[in-house]
Each structure stands twice: as C-alpha cells, then as structure tokens.
Amino acid sequence: MALTPNTPSKQQERDAAANDGFLREVDEALRQDDLLRIGQRYGKPLAGLIIAGLLGLAGYLYWDHTRNQAAAELSERTILALDRLGSGGVAADAAARDLEPLMKEGGAGSRANAAMLHAAILQEQGKSDLAAKEFAALAGDSTAPQPFRDLALLRSVSIQFDTLPPAEVISRLKPLAVPGNPWFGSAGELTAIAYLKMGQPDKAGPLLAAIGKDEKAPRSVRGRVRQLAGQLGYDAGVDMQQIEAAGKNAAAAPAPAPAAAPAAKQ
Incomplete structure (x- = not known):
C-alpha cells in the first residue's frame, strides 16, 4: 500500500498563522511598552537637549547675521569717509x-584702520602734533594688529624726528630697524641719521650699507642710503666711483641737436 505524504492539514495551517500573528502582536506590544518606559524616563531630558540645541543654533545664526551686517555697515561708512577725503578741502574735515x-x-582691525586714516588726515592738514599723538597711541595699542602698530610707530617717529632726542629715536625704532623686518629700510635710515646726529658714524655706516644691499627695501631708500654710506666709506653694494663717473659723463655729454622744423607746405 502506498504511503501518503505527511502534509499539515488546513486547520494546522490556520493555527500556525494565528500563533504567528499573536507573537507579532506580543512583540509589538513589548516594543511599545519599552518605548513608553524610555520616553517616560528620558523624554524630558531629550526634549530639553533638542530645544537647547535649536535655541543655540538660532542664536548663532542671529549673531552671525548681526556681525556680518555690522561689518558691512562699518565698511560702507569707511568708504564714504574715503570718498570725502578724496575731495580735499572741507571734505577732509568731514x-x-x-x-x-x-x-x-x-x-x-577696523578700529586700527580708522585710527590710521584719521591720523593721516591730521598730518595732511598740518596738525603734526595731533597726528603724531594719534600714531603713537595706535602704536601702543596692544589690541591692534601688529602691522598697524609698526607703521604707526614709524609714522609717529618720522613726524617728530627733528624734535626728538636722537637716542630716543634709536630706542623707539630699535624693533623695526633690523634686517628682515618689513620696515627695515625706512626705520634703519632714520636710525642711521640719528647715529650721525650723535656723532657715531661707525654705527651709522654699517647700518646704511646693510640697507643699501637689502633688495626688499624701497628703491628710493636704497638710493639715498647707498650714497650716504659711500660718503662714509662703507660698501653699500654699488661702486660709487662708477656712479660718479657716469654722472660726470652725463654732464659733459653734448646736448642733443634740436629737431629740424617740418617743411612748410607749398
């Protein structure tokens, strides 16, 4: 007799499906119960963190917008001041x-830039004492960027150079009058002249020679200090005899003949 396969009956299938559904419902209920307990235990702290994060983000966005807007307004006002300055006269006062x-x-940086421009206007108006005072104040402002402070120091000393004791000029410009400093040429030239005022050419000459050989120094400054260094007997990187010979040859050269007048039209 043939054996029939051991297949589940329809009733067994219905029972298995019911059991699976029941287990899924129980599992879902357990998950919901776990989430409910987690929410009851940690819901308020989590909500507080989320709210705090959103408030922090909103505050940062507002601060960033306000900062950018304020910076734009400052830039616009500075540009308007520069426009007036370009007009000269009464506009400079405005x-x-x-x-x-x-x-x-x-x-x-914005404050230092405005202070530098304001002092420069005073100097152009002939108010040298006030300009020197403002430049000196900016040079001593520890919150200002260093490039502004260095330039302000140089400007204040150059304005007061004729009235300051040479020793004070040397002392104040000492941080700038060193090779490698961006203001070495200008500050070193003033320092060397101060040494000459004190009767110390042995200190002025080497400094002038170093400036004359510094390719980063302004060309106009190098030209002045090379000539002065040569007069003191120091090598500034050029042959002074050749320069003097070239000057004499140029002076002795005959003047060019005047150009012929154009022929008159017939």
Whole structure:
C-alpha cells in the first residue's frame, strides 16, 4: 500500500498563522511598552537637549547675521569717509569726523584702520602734533594688529624726528630697524641719521650699507642710503666711483641737436 505524504492539514495551517500573528502582536506590544518606559524616563531630558540645541543654533545664526551686517555697515561708512577725503578741502574735515566713531567700533582691525586714516588726515592738514599723538597711541595699542602698530610707530617717529632726542629715536625704532623686518629700510635710515646726529658714524655706516644691499627695501631708500654710506666709506653694494663717473659723463655729454622744423607746405 502506498504511503501518503505527511502534509499539515488546513486547520494546522490556520493555527500556525494565528500563533504567528499573536507573537507579532506580543512583540509589538513589548516594543511599545519599552518605548513608553524610555520616553517616560528620558523624554524630558531629550526634549530639553533638542530645544537647547535649536535655541543655540538660532542664536548663532542671529549673531552671525548681526556681525556680518555690522561689518558691512562699518565698511560702507569707511568708504564714504574715503570718498570725502578724496575731495580735499572741507571734505577732509568731514572725513575725519566720519572716522572718529569708527575708531571705537567694530573689530581691532577696523578700529586700527580708522585710527590710521584719521591720523593721516591730521598730518595732511598740518596738525603734526595731533597726528603724531594719534600714531603713537595706535602704536601702543596692544589690541591692534601688529602691522598697524609698526607703521604707526614709524609714522609717529618720522613726524617728530627733528624734535626728538636722537637716542630716543634709536630706542623707539630699535624693533623695526633690523634686517628682515618689513620696515627695515625706512626705520634703519632714520636710525642711521640719528647715529650721525650723535656723532657715531661707525654705527651709522654699517647700518646704511646693510640697507643699501637689502633688495626688499624701497628703491628710493636704497638710493639715498647707498650714497650716504659711500660718503662714509662703507660698501653699500654699488661702486660709487662708477656712479660718479657716469654722472660726470652725463654732464659733459653734448646736448642733443634740436629737431629740424617740418617743411612748410607749398
């Protein structure tokens, strides 16, 4: 007799499906119960963290927008002051007044830039004492960027050079009058002249020679110090005899003949 396969009956299939559904419902209920317990235990702290994060993000976005807007306003006001300055005359006074509040607003760089421009206007107006005072104040401002402070120091000393004791000039410019400093040429030239005022050519000559050989120094400064160094007997990187010979040859050369007048039209 043939054996029949051992297949589940339809009732068994229905029972198995019911069991699977029941197990899924139980598992779902357990998960919901776990989530409910987690929510009851950690819901408030999590909500607080989310709210705090959103508030922090909103605050940062507002601060960034306000900062950018303030920077744009400062830039616009500085540009307006420069436009007035370019007109000269009475407009320079208006530009100086526009810059005065900017010297107290914005970041350190913006304040230093406004202070530098304001002092430069005073110098152009012949108010040298006030200009030197403002340049000196900027040079001593520890919050200002160093390039502004260095330039302000150089400007203040150059304005007061004729009235300052040579020793004070040398002392104040000492940080700048060193090879490698961006202001070595200008600061070194003033320092060397101060040494000459003190009767110390042995200190002025080597400094002038070093400036004359410094390719980063302004060409106009190198030309002046090379001539002075040569007069003191120091090698500044050029042959002074050749320069003098070239000058004599140029002076002795005959003047070029005048160009012939164009022929008159018939």
